[in-house]
Amino acid sequence: MAAIQLGQAALRELDTCVHCGLCLPACPTYRELGQEPDSPRGRIYLARALFEGRLDPRGPALEHLDLCLGCLACETACPSGVHYGVILEDVRAATEAVRPRSVLVRWLRHLLLRWLLPSPGRLALAARLLRIGRALRLDALAPRHLRELGRAAPPVPPRPSRALLPAELPPPAPAAPLRVGLLAGCVQDVLLGETNLSTARVLGLYGCTVVNPPGQVCCGALAAHAGDRETARELARRNIEAFEGVDYVVVNAAGCGAHMKKYGHLLADDPEWAVRAEAFSRRVRDFSELLAALAAEGRGPELPGVAAGDGARPAVAYQDACHLAHGQGIRTQPRALLGQVCEVRNLADEACCGSAGFYNLVQPEMATAARDRKVEQIRATGARTVVTGNAGCLLQLRAGVRAAGLDVEVVHIADYLARRYDELGAAARPAGAGGGAQVAGAAARRE
């Protein structure tokens, strides 16, 4: 039986797991099934057995790894700090070649990961086809879970967001502006472009010049999670190139941000790119992460009439996107930002909503179970608005809320902040206010 090859980093993580089991209750699939092979500890055990040649990678072992959402809740729970995501990605990459997959699935994966996602032009074309398909009601032919997801998506805008954003958008009141590159994303760019426009507007209120480099592409997270590391590496190189010369790269999708913060790791063994990749990763910031840091330095819009304890503050539930909370450790920042303009309510736990990249397309049963759990938690908060920091969660929760017949809107944090700032008549701070120079300086020092 052929053993699979794993990299040094993954092997180190395997060694760090001492099989204590504290990760079990954090895992959504274990909670659903109560079965050890579908727990983080069990999957690590299977990964080791695959590496040691005790299990055949062509057998059912990979079913258990495939059922993993990759939510990384186990990383938060692990006392030893095992980076489970490194193991998972490595196993998926190592087993891709030997996996029993039908020709059709291989072709579809290739089409999606190597042909469609990396190309903004093809994505825009695909979006246009989607618009036509919807107009002709072709979506009625899709399986139920896809139909539910499709209905949750907003109408496809006629043009991707990057076509609407200028190459450089200076802030309304420049105070030693920071130059931040905005990752337009792949799916987000064509389906949820509005969020990118909101992101750019809000960044402007925090004194940022928003840069929209023409060469940027999909971040590559989907390819990496699916085991196509070569595509992921190529996309990383193109983005590193495209975002040269900005202080920060701002990402408003949790999964993309978590992945781009690991470009350094992804290209660590590429002598030509390793150093640049590492430097790039250090400049990546989640949208809420950067804004909260700027707010702490006194930047950001002036918000008249939102006194603390103001009874008129609307209640919103905040949903932690896994790749923000577990992947990047970002929990307080979005809550702090929202807290400026509304009352923030927490959901019962941080469990994954089931979206998880394209997990909800390939594992509909488990994804729906996770989603419905989450919707119950949303209902329990009594809030009429749910805010999240990730496009995948957004579509998944919208579908869930709709299926449950709940009158709750699901909004991206950038859209929500933009709307609230408008409602409150927030104005950009005049030049000279805040400590922008310090931030810029800090960014420069980081290089």
Next chain:
Amino acid sequence: MAHEDVIRELQAIVGPRWVLHRPEDLLAYECDGYTLERRPPLAVVQPDSTEEVSRVLRALHRRRIPFIPRGAGTGLSGGAIPQGGEVVISLTRMNRLLEVDVENQRAVVQPGHVNLHLTQKVQGHGYYYAPDPSSQYACTLGGNVAENAGGPHCLKYGVTMNHVLGLTLVLPDGEVVRLGGKAWDYPGYDLVGLVVGSEGTMGVVTEIVVRLLRRPQAVKTCLALFDTVEDASRTVSGITARGIIPAALELMDRLAIDAVEKGNFPVGYPPDIQAVLIAEVDGLAAGLDDQMERIVAVCRENNVREVRVARTDAERALWWNNRKTAFGAMGKLAPDYYVQDGVIPRSKLTEVLRRIDEISREYGLPVANVFHAGDGNLHPLVLYDRRQPGVVEKVVKAGSAILKACVDAGGTISGEHGIGIEKREDMRLVFTQADLDAQSCVREVFDPDGLANPGKLLPSPARCVDIRALPVAGAAGGAGRAG
């Protein structure tokens, strides 16, 4: 496959989804938190009710197939590890909280319920479930019953046995019996006390009636940093000698501190201190400050370098998270660890620690120490890498030597983790053959065919049938009994 018919019957009872039998599905059940020995089970079955457990056991009993009850598999003595050929009865689906009776301070839960979840569910009423093993985020109440689990707060509140009022037990032949009940005491033999800590050797527990305690009005926690473990140990004796009964008294030595500081909850301990002591008092708010001051005074008398009282709940939670993840964090120091669970009289703390240090040097294996110092319950963690040739034998020997040191000091070989397969032979350190034979007889009353978690808890051979064959006045503890 030889076992196709039993798999089919189990599938018919619980549904095909809840029976695992392919090698790939069984591998993860090879071991629990104890990883020195590993063998896959025949199958894993996940029943959903007492009724299903009964039918499963009946099916196995008919074929004389042994079984192992298993919760989250966080046990540390190998109590849920197959020896080959058993069916694992996984109780993870039976995780419901069946009844909460706040007025009478009790609740009924299924065995798969996670320990911490019970407290989370009743805390809104002002109650909690007291036994809090360090694995309480993950371990199940069924597992706690099997191992008679303890935890940091057992110093004041007692172990699992002191909090279980009644049990529903499915005997190995499938018969369902109820032991104890909802009242705080029952006449007759204490069969609940017998089953708690029996490590699954008497059947499968399917319902547990537990006591709930009122949350203390106030809690105060202090953290004391010492330059020597001896000073910290003397502080422990000093606190109890003054008649203070802390809710918890926990100690970690340098190596343990190294691990937790690299883990997910670093406190930021100075890199050169040798011991950390956590002392907690709880109860009525009045008088708590006074108790804490007295504890701080004892720390000062014993050359404490720094002592802080927690100012916020967040600070207190961080200290406890740091302490409670100590075992799991050992992965930061070595690929494998072997934890011991010795108990000694508190007054012998310094001398036994010195002996453990000697053993560590004799065997060339680093040993980190985490202990429930107040109860004299030590957890020396022997660190190793299983890939080194011959190291496993050395680790096992060092573990036994540590236990012997505990017994020699007037202690015993398990405070809260149970015996499992790990310490079967070490049972001979504390019991004579006659004692062990008597225990076998008790076990066989419940499990005459030896199907319930065979090979655990008691050293082999230890069969009741031998003792029955003896002449009545025979000296059961005689030398001839050893074989």
